Amino acid sequence: MKIAEINRQDEMIYPGHNACPGCGAALAVRYLTKALGKNIVLVLTASCWSIISGMPPLTALKCPILHCPFPSAGSVGSGVRRGLNARGHHDTTVVVLAGDGGTFDIGLQALSGAAQRNEDYIFVCYDNEAYMNTGMQTSSATPFGARTNTAPYPLYKEGEKKDIMQIMAAHTVPYAATATVAFPADLEEKLKTAQKVKGFRFIHILAPCPPGWGTESSDTIEVSRLAVATGFFPLYEVRNGTNWKLTVPADIKSASLSQYLGLQRRFKEMDDRRLNELQHEINRDYQRLLDQVAKVTAETQQ
Amino acid sequence: MAFQMISGSQAAATAVQRVGVDLVAAYPITPQTAIVEALADFSAKGELGGEFVSVESEYAALACCNGAAATGARVFTATASHGLAYMHEMIHWCSGARFPIVMVNVNRTIGAPWCLDPDQGDSLSQRDTGWLQLYCANAQEVFDMVIQAFIIAEELLLPCMVVFDGFYISHTYEAVDVADADQVRKLVGPPAFAPQVIPGQPGNLHGLSTGETHLKLVKDRHQTMLRLPVLFNKINKAFAKQFGRSYNILETQIPSGAKRAIVAAGATAETVRWALPVLADTGLIQLRVFRPFPAAEIRQVIEENELTELLVVDRNCSVGMGGIFAQELRSALYELPKPPQVRSLILAGGVDLTEQMLVDLLQTTGNEENFALRWGDEF
Structure with missing residues (x-):
C-alpha cells in the first residue's frame, strides 16, 4: 500500500499528539484505531501512550481512553468488557493497549488470566523492545545483544527476547497475529479480522522507537520493513493456538541481519559472536514457525 | 423478620x-x-x-x-x-x-x-x-x-x-x-x-x-x-x-457516672459489650467508622460524659508507634482542653481479647508501670 492510498477520512487520532518524531507506537495506534472504527473503548496501561494521549482534558484520540495502573491492563479490560455488556453496549469493541513492559513483564499475569478466560476483547501490544517511556531500560522484549540504560556499554542485553506469540498460542486464544508499521494494510486487515472474532484476540505490533533504538526518525518504516525482511520479526497469524499462517508479503526482498542492526545505535558494539548468536536464535524460531505452518498445510491436504 | x-x-x-x-x-x-x-x-x-x-x-x-x-x-x-x-x-x-x-x-x-x-x-x-x-x-x-x-x-x-x-x-x-x-x-x-x-x-x-x-x-x-x-x-x-434497626457513627454505652470507657472496633467491641456488666463504672465506645475518622463525635462523647480515661483495644500495631486506633484517637483528642488519659492494649497478631484481660487492666492504677501500654502476652 502506498501512503497516498491510505484513506484519511476515518482517522481516529488528532494531530498534535505528544509522540516523538518517527514514533512507531503513534503510527501503530493510528492504523489500529482507523481499522476498528469509532465504536471502540481503549484501555491504556502505563507506557509511552500514557504521554502520547495528552494531558486531560486534552486527548489524542476520538474515542474513550481509560488509563490504568501498569500491571492491571488485562484485568481492567475484562471489567470494561463485562461492564459494557451489562449496560447493553455489546457492539462496542474493547481494545487493551500496552507496551512491551505492560505485556511481556509486569502485565503478563493479567494478560495470561484474561487470555485463559477467553475475555472478549483485543489486546494490542506495541513493542518498542524496552521501557522507552522511562528512558530505555531493559525489558524481557529487548533483543539479545542490544544496549540499554540498564545494560550500558560494555554490557548488553543477556538472554533472548521472550516469545510472547508462542505464549499466547499456548493459551489457545481464538486469534493472535503479528504486525508492524511498515505494512499498514496488513496491520489494518489483521485488526479488522480480529474485530470479527469472538473471544480473546492478541496483536503483537513491532513499533520502532527512534530515540531508544538510536535510529533516524525518517528510518522508522525502513527499520520496520527490515525487521520483517530479515526474519527477525516475521508476519503471521495463529488461530486457536494451532492454525498457523505466514503473512509475509511474497514480494519482500530478504535482507541480512547486519543491515537491520546497522541502522540502530543500540547494536553498535555488537561483535560477530553476538551477531551469530542472534542469527541462530532468529533461524531457529523462524524454522519452528515454518514447521508449525507446514504441519497445518499437511493436515489440510490430508 | x-x-x-x-x-x-x-x-x-x-x-x-x-x-x-x-x-x-x-x-x-x-x-x-x-x-x-x-x-x-x-x-x-x-x-x-x-x-x-x-x-x-x-x-x-x-x-x-x-x-x-x-x-x-x-x-x-x-x-x-x-x-x-x-x-x-x-x-x-x-x-x-x-x-x-x-x-x-x-x-x-x-x-x-x-x-x-x-x-x-x-x-x-x-x-x-x-x-x-x-x-x-x-x-x-x-x-x-x-x-x-x-x-x-x-x-x-x-x-x-x-x-x-x-x-x-x-x-x-x-x-x-x-x-x-x-x-x-x-x-x-x-x-x-x-x-x-x-x-x-x-x-x-x-x-x-x-x-x-x-x-x-x-x-x-x-x-x-x-x-x-x-x-x-x-x-x-x-x-x-424499613428494618426497625439503625446505627450510629459511634455506638456508645456509658453507664451513668462512669468516667472511663473502652474504645474498640470490630469483634473486640462485641467482647467488651458482653463484659461491661462485670467491669465497674466503665463504658464502651465502639468505632464503627474509621475513615473518615469520627474525631468530632468522639470529642463530643468525652465532653458530654466528662470521661477522664480511655482504654483502647488495638488488635494491630504500627511498629515504631504503637496501636493504630490509640494513635488516631490521641490525635483527635489533642484539641480538647482537658483530654482524657489514653491507655493502649495491643493484641497484634490477632490475639483474642478476654474478659479477664479487661478486668486486670482496669484494676491497674495510674501509678503502676506500664499503665499506658500493655501487650496481650502480659496476662
Whole structure:
C-alpha cells in the first residue's frame, strides 16, 4: 500500500499528539484505531501512550481512553468488557493497549488470566523492545545483544527476547497475529479480522522507537520493513493456538541481519559472536514457525 | 423478620445478593473464601443477577472491578490480609478515579510468619488510600453495613471497605435478620452513578495530571468523605423505617457516672459489650467508622460524659508507634482542653481479647508501670 492510498477520512487520532518524531507506537495506534472504527473503548496501561494521549482534558484520540495502573491492563479490560455488556453496549469493541513492559513483564499475569478466560476483547501490544517511556531500560522484549540504560556499554542485553506469540498460542486464544508499521494494510486487515472474532484476540505490533533504538526518525518504516525482511520479526497469524499462517508479503526482498542492526545505535558494539548468536536464535524460531505452518498445510491436504 | 443462623461470611454474601450487583470479581484467600463460595453459589443458581468472575489474583479482582465500575456497573469484591496488601496500588487508584466499589476485608494477620488470626493491620494499613472504612462487631452488622456501603459509596463516589474479624465473625454462626431482596432494593435502588466510559464519547480518563490538579482532586475527596456523618444518619433513618434497626457513627454505652470507657472496633467491641456488666463504672465506645475518622463525635462523647480515661483495644500495631486506633484517637483528642488519659492494649497478631484481660487492666492504677501500654502476652 502506498501512503497516498491510505484513506484519511476515518482517522481516529488528532494531530498534535505528544509522540516523538518517527514514533512507531503513534503510527501503530493510528492504523489500529482507523481499522476498528469509532465504536471502540481503549484501555491504556502505563507506557509511552500514557504521554502520547495528552494531558486531560486534552486527548489524542476520538474515542474513550481509560488509563490504568501498569500491571492491571488485562484485568481492567475484562471489567470494561463485562461492564459494557451489562449496560447493553455489546457492539462496542474493547481494545487493551500496552507496551512491551505492560505485556511481556509486569502485565503478563493479567494478560495470561484474561487470555485463559477467553475475555472478549483485543489486546494490542506495541513493542518498542524496552521501557522507552522511562528512558530505555531493559525489558524481557529487548533483543539479545542490544544496549540499554540498564545494560550500558560494555554490557548488553543477556538472554533472548521472550516469545510472547508462542505464549499466547499456548493459551489457545481464538486469534493472535503479528504486525508492524511498515505494512499498514496488513496491520489494518489483521485488526479488522480480529474485530470479527469472538473471544480473546492478541496483536503483537513491532513499533520502532527512534530515540531508544538510536535510529533516524525518517528510518522508522525502513527499520520496520527490515525487521520483517530479515526474519527477525516475521508476519503471521495463529488461530486457536494451532492454525498457523505466514503473512509475509511474497514480494519482500530478504535482507541480512547486519543491515537491520546497522541502522540502530543500540547494536553498535555488537561483535560477530553476538551477531551469530542472534542469527541462530532468529533461524531457529523462524524454522519452528515454518514447521508449525507446514504441519497445518499437511493436515489440510490430508 | 426472617432470622437465619448464618456466618458473618454468609451475611456478607447474602447482603451483596440482596442489593444486586452487575459483577463480582474475586480470588480466594483464607478467611474470606466462604464469601466468594457463597457468591459463586448464588451465581450457579442464577440468583446473583450479575456475573461472577474467578480471576487470577486479588490485584486482578480489584482491577476488574475498576474496569466495570468505569462503565457505570455496580461491583463487589472481597479479600483479606495478603490479598488486600497485594491490591494496594489498585486500592489507591479506585479512590482517585472515584469508582464507588464496595469491598469486604476479613481481617487476618499479614506475614511473615504466616498467621491466620485476625490482626486488623491489613485494613488499617490502607487507611491513607481514600477508602471509607466501616468496622463490624457481629454478623448482623456485616449484613447491614454491606447494604449501607453501596448507598454510601454511590452517593459520595468513593470506594467503601466493610471490615470484620476473621473467624470470630467470618466463621461464627449467629442469628441474623436477613431481609429479602425486594425490601433491600427498595432502600438501595439501582446503581445511579454516572458511567465514566461512554462509547462514542471521547475522553482521556485518569491520564496525566499536574500536582496542582491532583491537589484539587485530593481536597475534593477529603471534603466529600467528611460528608459521611450527615449521610450516615440520613441513611439510618431510612434503614430504621424499613428494618426497625439503625446505627450510629459511634455506638456508645456509658453507664451513668462512669468516667472511663473502652474504645474498640470490630469483634473486640462485641467482647467488651458482653463484659461491661462485670467491669465497674466503665463504658464502651465502639468505632464503627474509621475513615473518615469520627474525631468530632468522639470529642463530643468525652465532653458530654466528662470521661477522664480511655482504654483502647488495638488488635494491630504500627511498629515504631504503637496501636493504630490509640494513635488516631490521641490525635483527635489533642484539641480538647482537658483530654482524657489514653491507655493502649495491643493484641497484634490477632490475639483474642478476654474478659479477664479487661478486668486486670482496669484494676491497674495510674501509678503502676506500664499503665499506658500493655501487650496481650502480659496476662
